[in-house]
Amino acid sequence: MVSIFRTSLMVLISFYSFDPSHANIICEDLPEDICAFSISGAGKRCLLETEARFAGGVDFRCRTSEIEVGRMTNYVESDACVHACGVDRRSVGISSDGLLDPDFTAKLCSPECFDNCPNIVDLYFNLAAGEGAFLPDVCAARRANPHRTMVEILSSGLVSDMLTSEEFSGAPSPSPAST
Template sequence: EVVVERLAGYIESDECVSACGVDRDFVGISSDAFFSPEFAANLCSPACYQNCPNIVDLYFNLAAAEGVYLPALCEKQRSSPHRAMLELLSSSGGGAPGPIADDLAEAPAPAMF
């Protein structure tokens, strides 16, 4: 069990947990959640974004650490969910192209021991 001294005894409401798409049984937090369209839609939904400041603040700080401004992401999520995901991928470097097949063919074979 993890206890944060400032928030000891505080438990997020079931309504917020459900609205924001978070899970009480999950340990840890990762920016990978932003790459799930369902998670971004839940986090940016009015039910979460306007009513669950603790969860939103947590993910706001996580997004900022990744160079993403959460209010802008949520605005794009509401107006154009696909564009929001594409911009998130391009801003995080997640959309970088992989190796080209010709490059792989020219690479030396790994040594076998």
């Protein structure tokens, strides 16, 4: 009788002390509306992918990427950060293309996003690094001159150096066709 009571008590205590935030996130189990910008229990980014149907059309599936986050696990991005940073939960894959959009970089570099949404900032920090840019410098340059920032990202800084020298020389460089 005491044994049954203890077992029942242990089950009851474990049931009431279960905290869903300690659940292990498996990307493939996430619904498509919270997949993008989530991090699995293994610390890998979840990404939304498309899959063609045999009957036509497209299905969306959440998959585990090979991109490791390092400092975060079991994380689903908040709606507040999705809105503040200007990202879309229906984003398919992971791409640095958003960094070329001045409206997106304005939101990403805003204090509401940059200071409060470490998951999204970490993702785009790494994507910018893959393009040869340092996100805090991109944000600083964006505040100073939004159009030049896009050129710096596109060229990993090389074209911006040429533009700077052209600005000072007053004349464009000769094209290869004119020589």
